[in-house]
Amino acid sequence: MKSYSLTLKRTQIPVLAALLLVLASCTGNPKTENRTTPQTKSAEPGWVSLFDGETLNGWEVTNFGTQGPVRISGGNIVLGMGDGCTGITWTGNFPTINYEVQLEAKKITGNDFFCGMTFPVAESFCSLIIGGWGGPVVGLSNIDGYDASENETRTLKKFEHDTWYHIHLKVTPEKIEAWINEEKMVDFATENRKLSIRPEVELSKPFGICSWVTTAALRNIQVKPDLQAGH
Secondary structure, rough: OOOOOOOOHHHHHHHHHHHHHHHHOOOOOOOHHHHHHOOOOOOOOOOOEEEOOOOOOEEEEOOOOOOOOEEEEOOOOEEEOOOOOEEEEEEEOOOOOOOOEEEEEEEEOOOOEEEEEEEEEEEEEEEEEEOOOOOOOEEEEEEOOEEOOOOOOEOOOOOOOOOOEEEEEEOOOOOEEEEEOOEHHHHHHHHOOOOOOOOHHHOOOOOEEEOOOOOEEEEEEEEEEEOOOOO
């Protein structure tokens, strides 16, 4: 069995040392990588990517009138802090029932919701709020006229700054479900319930994502349409 050895010339040693230094700088603890490394990825089978990691193709910056700047940075969509909502609205076709959405979001500065996702439910609309009302509230706005801080979908969760959270939404004729990092946060049966949205996010319809007085980042936005056909 052959063995291979590497003999370095004296002039190659500084080059190798520099290469090792670069490789070492790329290897950090998982928490640091979670905070800083762009990880835009291709959509999994059955999923359709809504963000290419480089442009806002298919999106428009939502003209709330209170918005901060929106930009692409490091493979992420950054929603700058405004005086109210800052967000993006999808301009293409979007399913209305029997679909799933997944994305990753993080809070950079500020202490309110860093992901307010407005979405269709058949002929109605609703919003999934992540980190609202001072930071901890997760829930649906609105249910029978009550927002996420006042209805039965309200739960509390601590959200760290500069930490990515995986958000997964599923909409069927029977219910709305939502998970954060695989933890089920919403399991709401919609029969005989009135769904609506707050006036502040009216411009997010049919599908949009925004933050409230908070700088946030989004990546890996994907939709899986027509669940009945796929299952």
